[in-house]
Amino acid sequence: MPPQLRLTAITLDCSDPLALAAFYRRAxxxxxxxxxxxxxxxxxxxxxxxxxxxxxxxxxxPRWPDQSVPQQIHLDFAVDDLDKAEALLLESGADRPEYQPGGDRWRVLTDPAGHPCCLVRR
Incomplete structure (x- = not known):
């Protein structure tokens, strides 16, 4: 039987840990x-x-969607209301790249350190 693994941490590289933690805390x-x-x-x-x-x-x-500096990691969040969730993250310091491949199903934003994060309709 293979060992059972339980994910305990996800770590993102950045230049300002406290600022990025504040962004994701609000989110x-x-x-x-x-x-x-x-x-x-x-x-x-x-x-x-x-x-x-x-x-x-x-x-x-990262320079999403350009891969000259790869994504490194991205987080997906299931949300009930794409518009409200997007507004919250934009108020908190996210950016909205022009390229949006998800149509009405999801939105791609970038956190203050440039990592893509997706809002997915629940």
């Missing part, structure tokens, strides 16, 4: 980990999952 409602600092910040969920943000010297933001 998800997750709590800021008490040991968050300028080099690493985390958000924790009730299930124990940690979304981490780590400072990387000379961080280069």
């Amino acid at each position: 998800t409602g997750l709590e800021l980990h008490p040991e968050s600092n300028g080099d690493f910040a985390g958000l924790t969920g009730e299930d124990g999952l940690l979304i981490g943000f780590q400072r990387v010297d000379d961080y280069r933001a």
Whole structure:
């Protein structure tokens, strides 16, 4: 029988961990980990999952959809209302790239560090 693996953390590289944690905290409602600092910040969920943000010297933001600097990672969020969710993230510092391949089904935004994140109609 293969070993059972449980995902416990997802970590994104960035130049400002606390700022990126604040963006995703507003988006998800997750709590800021008490040991968050300028080099690493985390958000924790009730299930124990940690979304981490780590400072990387000379961080280069992804250029979605151009792959000259690859996406590195992207997160998808299921939402009831695409317009409201998009407005919340744009108010929080996200950008909306011109290229939108999802039509009415999903929207691509980029977080303040440039990582793509998708809003998917629930």
